[in-house]
Amino acid sequence: MKTKAIKMATFMGLVLALVFACSPKEDSNDMASLETSEVVAKQQAVVFIAGYDKGAQTYYKDAKKHFEAQNYTIIDDAFSLQEIITWLNKNHNNQDYNEIHIVNKGNSKKGLSLETTIHGERLSQVSLLNCLKEGKLPKLKNVLTEDSKLVFHTSELGKNKTLLQILKQTFTANHQPKVFATPHATIFNGQFQKHFLAKAFYGYYPTAQSPGNVDLSKQFINKYPYEDIHWLDAIRTKEEEEPGKPFAYKFNIPIRWEVVFSDDEDLPSLTDANEIMDWIDDNETYTKLVKDTGIPLEKFRWKAVKVGQKVIFKGKTTAVCVMQPMMQRNNPLSYVRTEFDNQRYYTQL
Template sequence: MKTRTFKMTAFMGLVLTLVFACSPKVNTDDLTALNESEAVAEKQAVVFIAGYDKGESTYYKDAKKHFEGMHYQIVDDAFSLQEIISWLNKNHNDQDYSEIHIVNKGNSKKGLSLETTIHGELLSETSLLNCLKESKLPKLESVLAADSKLVFHTSELGKNKQLLQILKQTFTANHQPKVFATPHATLFNGQFQKHFLANVFYGYYPTAQSPGNIDLSKQFIRKYPLEDIHWLNAIRTKEEGEPGEAFSYKFNIPVLWEIEFSDDEDVPSLTDAYEIMDWIDDNEEYSNILKDMGIKKQYFRWRAYKSGQKVIIKGKTTAVCILKPMMQRNNPLSYVRTEFDNQRYYTQL
């Protein structure tokens, strides 16, 4: 059977740190000292807002506003790794980059919603390795300092150390940067804190077939029995009413598979959701796709139809995401600091 799986879609201004070297006292007997006064190269930092908002989402708009308030240089028209590297090469002006920040939606399993190349595949371990193997990406020039930092503002990306290691190699030039990403959710423009981290929890149901908030809360209780969260209240709460309060939002995750068969007689007739789920159980490739997503097949609304020697399977699940802002243990009214070099809250490679 010949198969073909389509894409699944289900995330400063210019700061110049001018460090002026203190000139040593002039020693008239030492002409060498006059010509070798200490100097520290100027450095620059840049933030790539590497995505755009859809629908009612304001994630990228909020992130841009946050970093503008911190006086970073903002680049908001580079939506692929190819464009980011090309921009860095073109605009470094013989100055080392002290910090390179990339804001992009994604998670630890799916990777980033950032494209590898312009109109190319979305960035994951597999797609990035393929790009590097095929030399599709430009090479980063000698634009880094020995202590340059590469920071990804992508929720839960810090859990995927393998992908971070590949990204570190991709951005290695004259020096190898230190790479940072949080294993938690990262949010901007909160009710009480403009940039904060949160623990994240997921529940699911077939789109347009909500079981109701009470049954949803039971799903969270079963899945996260040790968490001290009032799940029903969290599901009903759409934003923090007070600092640290758990809240939720929903989004849909679609799946589209187009499977081509060599013979018309091999094309299965899948008339309802149960037959589709049985077919998935019998096909390891597609069972593993759902397993990698971490979503059970019964949480999707399934449909299928034939088209010549192909069967097209569509699935859609609604994810209920509950976020619990992370607060300081010794001060439950204060948020943990989003300092990316803090190894308690950020993965560092």
């Protein structure tokens, strides 16, 4: 098959308290304390709310509220890596960053929804490497402390150590930061805990072709046979009704390809979903694109439309995500602590 260019679209004021004693014996301690405070005063933490909510979604709004309550500096108008690095370079004011937090949606397979450059590609391992190779990103100035922390609040990003390592190199300046991300789902503004982690489990079906909750629960049983979760109850529960109780939500994942064919003879005639799936199976490039999503081909609703020498392929699947809040083993009514330096729940590089 001869094709031309393919266009694809698939998916944190620091307050110091100094107590000075009147006794002359304390003078040396006071000076040491003052010197330490001056060092601390030259550090700062910043949180980038690097995305915006769509429709009824409140993920970024909830995250912003969470970090505002902790008195972090909040930046909510930088939606690309280019803008984040540029902001850090322009606004450090001789204060080194000891913590840089980036809140952004994404996952371990596709990366972040954060753009690499303004209006550029979504941030993934491939797109970031390409940007670095081509020199498209500004270099971070010498604005880090010896123990600077770069924390990504992106669900399941902790599973992708390769991408985290590239991000670590991207943010390396006078010092190399420690990078943190959780391999679990991260949730803000929960019913019983404002910020908590959860295990995420996924089921799929072609959009608008729901098999029903009973059959859907069987899909989860077969896919996760060793999980102690009542899947049918979890699928029916739309929010956390009590601490630790699993709940579910749905969202759609679209795929869209435009393929231009050079010859009329190569132009396929695709009249139904089965023929479209057969065509995809016969084409290694597109089979790989579907496999990279981690979603079976048959879980998408497929359509193909001819426009001259071009065929527009559209696929859409509905994902059912069951969330199981992570609770302390010795106290099942208490959530695990979201301390990003806890290596049991966060990946650290």
